[in-house]
Amino acid sequence: MTALFTQIWSFICAIAVFLTSLLAPSGLHKGSENLPLVSTKQLVMIDAFAGGGQGITNDGVYYYTSGSLAAIQLSALAKLDMETGEIIEKKLDVIPAEFKAMDYDHIGDISYAEVDGEKLLYCSLENLDDNADHVVLLFDTDLNYTGRYAYMRGYVITDELGGNLPADQRPDAGQFLCDGLPWCAADDENGKLYCSRYKGADRLYVYDLKTLDFLYELPITGIDQIDRIQGAEVYNGALYLNIDHETKEGAKDRIIGKIDLTTGAYETAYVRPITGMIDWEAEGLTIFEKDGKTYLTTTDYDHTVATYIHTYEMA
Ligand SMILES: [Ca+2]
Ligand SMILES: [Ca+2]
Numbered sequence: 005m006t007a008l009f010t011q012i013w014s015f016i017c018a019i020a021v022f023l024t025s026l027l028a029p030s031g032l033h034k035g036s037e038n039l040p041l042v043s044t045k046q047l048v049m050i051d052a053f054a055g056g057g058q059g060i061t062n063d064g065v066y067y068y069t070s071g072s073l074a075a076i077q078l079s080a081l082a083k084l085d086m087e088t089g090e091i092i093e094k095k096l097d098v099i100p101a102e103f104k105a106m107d108y109d110h111i112g113d114i115s116y117a118e119v120d121g122e123k124l125l126y127c128s129l130e131n132l133d134d135n136a137d138h139v140v141l142l143f144d145t146d147l148n149y150t151g152r153y154a155y156m157r158g159y160v161i162t163d164e165l166g167g168n169l170p171a172d173q174r175p176d177a178g179q180f181l182c183d184g185l186p187w188c189a190a191d192d193e194n195g196k197l198y199c200s201r202y203k204g205a206d207r208l209y210v211y212d213l214k215t216l217d218f219l220y221e222l223p224i225t226g227i228d229q230i231d232r233i234q235g236a237e238v239y240n241g242a243l244y245l246n247i248d249h250e251t252k253e254g255a256k257d258r259i260i261g262k263i264d265l266t267t268g269a270y271e272t273a274y275v276r277p278i279t280g281m282i283d284w285e286a287e288g289l290t291i292f293e294k295d296g297k298t299y300l301t302t303t304d305y306d307h308t309v310a311t312y313i314h315t316y317e318m319a
Pocket of ligand 2: 058112113186234287
């Protein structure tokens with residue numbers, strides 16, 4: 005970049021920061037009593053696109069984020085220093101051409117796991133067609149595609165189930181994981197990978213983390229169904245969900261749900277009060293421990309040019 009272009013770009017970004025801060029003044033959003041907010045990192049423009057417009061995970065040292073400009077099928081991954089929030093690496097247009105050709109348009113929430121000494125990012129992939137097979141792609145922690153992927157459909161598609169037909173012509177079209185695969189969450193302690201539908205989720209689909217073979221369904225109890233699950237991560241035998249839903253119509257808050265992975269029992273773990281003039285979209289979620297405390301980080305999109313990485317202490 006030329007010096008002039010860099011200056012112009014810095015000026016444009018500064019204006020974007022100013023305008024978005026009018027809509028969502030920093031310092032207003034404080035979290036809740038049992039989930040106090042401890043830090044906010046705002047990303048704008050290209051950084052917002054790569055840095056958490058969709059998903060987030062961590063390996064204890066780095067955050068890994070996903071973002072998209074779905075309208076032009078452009079999806080990005082980034083690696084951020086967890087201490088400073090600075091983006092240290094980003095890659096644009098990361099969905100392999102073979103999947104883009106099948107209308108896979110963006111990566112949802114992502115999850116880190118170490119499997120047999122290999123450090124991997126499990127990346128959920130969505131499609132423009134809700135009936136398409138939903139896919140998880142494996143990336144390494146340098147943000148390179150490993151060439152490995154799996155179809156996530158809740159069961160093995162045999163020829164009897166139309167395995168030889170295009171996805172939208174099978175007898176089960178639209179019944180499982182329709183509305184895209186919004187997230188997947190790895191648990192490298194018990195060797196499993198979890199995912200669900202985006203809307204109307206009444207069960208989790210459980211896969212083998214190493215082979216990506218389908219294992220079983222875990223029915224969710226304690227709630228009829230969950231809508232708008234955008235992100236998730238496993239912590240201490242439970243799945244924490246970033247649900248892009250308010251507690252009641254018109255309320256300015258968002259729900260963090262929790263599912264016991266032994267029983268499937270659901271409860272509302274936390275409510276995040278949301279402030280500012282913006283209609284936020286809650287997206288990714290990840291959890292980490294530091295100095296004996298546990299923290300929960302969400303990515304939130306402000307529907308303009310900024311995304312926010314909000315970190316809370318799980319009190
Ligand atoms: Ca995640
Ligand atoms: Ca999403």
